[in-house]
Each structure stands twice: as structure tokens, then as C-alpha cells.
Amino acid sequence: MGEQKEAKSKGTKDREIPPAVISRLPKYYRKLGTLMDGGVERISSADLSRQMNVTASQIRQDLNHFGGFGQQGYGYNVENLHMEIGRILGLDHEYSMIIVGAGRIGLAIANYTRFENMGIRISGIFDRTPEKFAGREYRGVTVNALAEIPAFLRKNRVDIAALTLPSEAAAGIAPVLIGGGVHGIWNFSHMQISAPENVMIQDVHLSESLLELMCRMNYVSGESPEQRS
Amino acid sequence: MGEQKEAKSKGTKDREIPPAVISRLPKYYRKLGTLMDGGVERISSADLSRQMNVTASQIRQDLNHFGGFGQQGYGYNVENLHMEIGRILGLDHEYSMIIVGAGRIGLAIANYTRFENMGIRISGIFDRTPEKFAGREYRGVTVNALAEIPAFLRKNRVDIAALTLPSEAAAGIAPVLIGGGVHGIWNFSHMQISAPENVMIQDVHLSESLLELMCRMNYVSGESPEQRS
């Protein structure tokens, strides 16, 4: 209880909040937002569980990782809980994000206006062939060459990089991003990125997601894999 | 042990393969493909585990849900295992997919050529405002009105629908898709879709993924949530 940082070794990820809990927080946040819009003032874990795909127990367990937001006999104040979870998610500060790879997915992200409500500001877009985008702007940002990333990172604080490059290119760029101080990578490439403990990697592997769907369709509950076309 | 179908009630999903296993199969498949390209003929679970983020035990456990693909003292034949997993994923037959919502993400999917290698054929694209896409073709497919979906489904077999509409619109269209015989929905909308047991829903919630990243960045191992901007 004496030392703080070096206490537990780096081998094991000793983060306090279980990943399963973190992955549910955005869903709670969204639901509470909807309830707020609907004018709901308070809600019990039992009611909330009925409207979502979780149990009341799970809701209470999850929330109590962060402290007691509820009140016995009353439930949770919707607006307050929404704000608290927003704070946990980091929605109370602004993040600067660059997009690395101006393909269709990269540009889709650049143009997704909802991210602005999440405190995400697109500060740069980079691509292998910036000349293809000459004169064009995406939310006020022009497309620059990948080679300019190191200089850009030296001049600007960047929190998150959305990595939407093909695998081969992505592998080379990831260390540049990490070395330049980016501490979160939203990885759409197929490449597995290794990073130091304090840099978070969030993978979005679309084709794996589709393969998973196909696999589950193959193994529909009850049916055997033997189904003919 | 007598009855087969009705044995276990519908409440619990009694699918045999744990979801955690299914979510790893695409990763194995990809890795094995890479190894094949590199001319690797055989590999042990220990070697494979070193190249991926899983343990050797886990690999053997996972694969043995589907049968014994390896050989004691030898390991696994890369090409054979690749093919077997491909079969499990359903890559041995073709799937017809429609895209519902011709926004940036919908069109990104339509243009993703790699899906063709996965046996995915785009058979239709639908949008609320098809007139915006008049004369344009995406991989040989034109954009039609959402209202034409029921008729289209009556005429054509469609396995998968990629649902890339805004939430409100998505909620209305999902039952149409399910009623029309689609048995897999790749859901990019924020809407939670409820479907009968034999229709698989695969969610890709991009903004939740980004929120998760932000949250994890907030709670970097060791650091408390107290960090100031």
C-alpha cells in the first residue's frame, strides 16, 4: 500500500476495471441518454435491465466499480448517472484525433458528425497519395502525406489515431504514431499492433466480424454443420 | 436424451460452440493463410501460440470443438487446417448480401473487394434517396429504394443484410428483412435488433467502440481517473 506506480509488475495487466464492464458502459450511456430525452427522471436497476440486454444484478455490479451512484429505495437519477458515466468514458474532455488512411472507411469516419458530440476533433488526415485529394477538404481538414506525420505530431497534441490503412502500410506507421505520442489507436487494419502498456489499441476488424456472422449462421442453434446449400 | 429439438427450452441459447471460440476462428484462419503464403507446411500449437495472442492450450481446446485436426508428435498441417476452418466459417459456399443504406459506410462495404474472396456477392443496394445515386453503379449494382426491398426478397435469395441506416430507419426495416427470409444481419446501426433464434445479428457499433477506447485511455493501468487535462 506504500508505493503506487511500481507496486505490481508490468507482466500482468493490473487494470482495476474488468474489460467486460468497460464494454458495457457505452451502452448504458446511450440508453440513459435516450431515457433523458424521453423525460424519465429516475430508474431502478430492475427497470433498466428490462430495457437492455443485461440483468439488474449486472447493472449494479458494473456501476459499483466506480462508486455508489444510486440510492436505496429510489433507484438511479437518470441525468446524474448519465453524466457520471459520461465522465468515466472521458466525455468531459476533448480529444484530438487524426485519420491515417483516406480510404472509404477513413473518410467515413472523418465525416461522421456524431463524433463531435463525443468531444472528438479531427485534427489531421493522412494518406499515401495526398495528391488524389488535392483541393478537397473533409470537415475543414485537408489530406497530407504519410511522411508528414512525425512533424505533425511534434507540433500538435494528438490523442487518438484512427488507422485505416492496408495491413502492410499500417505495420510501418504504427510505431511512428506511438513514438509521436499518440496514446490510443483505433485500428481498422488487419495488422496486429503491439504497443507499450500505456498505449491503448482498439481493434475493429470488419472482415472478421463478417466471418463471425457467417460462422454463427452455419451453426444455428440446433442445426448441425451438415446443412447443404 | 430422447427428443432432439425441443429438449432444452428456448430461453437459454443452447448452441454448442462457445461464442468466445467462434470469435477466434477468423483470427486462426487469417494467420494460417499468412503461414501458407509463407510456405509453412506444418505448425504446432506451441509455435502458433507464439505468433498469436493465445495460449497453446487454448488453440487445442478451440480446435477440438470441431474434431481432431492435428496429429500427435507432428502438429497441424497448415493447409489442411486452413481449409477445415474455412469450411467451419462457411467459406465453402457463396452468400448473397444486400446493403441497406448507401451512406459512406454502406458504400465502403459495397466496394470492399476482399469480400469476394470470402464468397460474398453483393446482390442489391438500397437507400432512402435512390435518386441521389441515379446512373451510378457499385460493383455492378445500382441503388434502389428501400420500398423495393420486400419485392426484391421475394424474387432473390438473400442470406445477409448489412444494415447501415440511421437508427430510426433501421428499426423499421429490420422486421422487413427478417420477414423476407434474411437470416443474418450485420448491424451497423445503433438500434438493438430483436430477431428469432435462427436469425443471427452481428453488431458493429463503431461509436461504442470509440467510447470504449476513450474509456480505456482514461483508465490506463496504474493511473487513477483523477488525471487532469
Next chain:
DNA sequence: TAGATTGTTAATCGATTAACAATC
């Protein structure tokens, strides 16, 4: 045959669910 490595069972770990005393 001896060595290697699987398939499979047993042990551990983590996440979910159930239960209930605390308390608003």
C-alpha cells in the same frame, strides 16, 4: 524405439447471477 505433440481431463481464474442485509 524415443521424442514430440496432440486430445482431453482437472484446476484455476474471471464474470455473471442470486441473495440479502443495509438504508433511503
Next chain:
DNA sequence: TAGATTGTTAATCGATTAACAATC
């Protein structure tokens, strides 16, 4: 006060890891 509902502890369930006998 009585009723409701949380926070929290204990029980269950599922997934991961370890161990080892079977076998190529």
C-alpha cells in the same frame, strides 16, 4: 414506519490454463 431498492457478499457458471496420458 413500511416498502423499495441499492450495495455487497456468496454461489454459480463459463472460459482459460495447466497437466498428462494417449499416440503418432
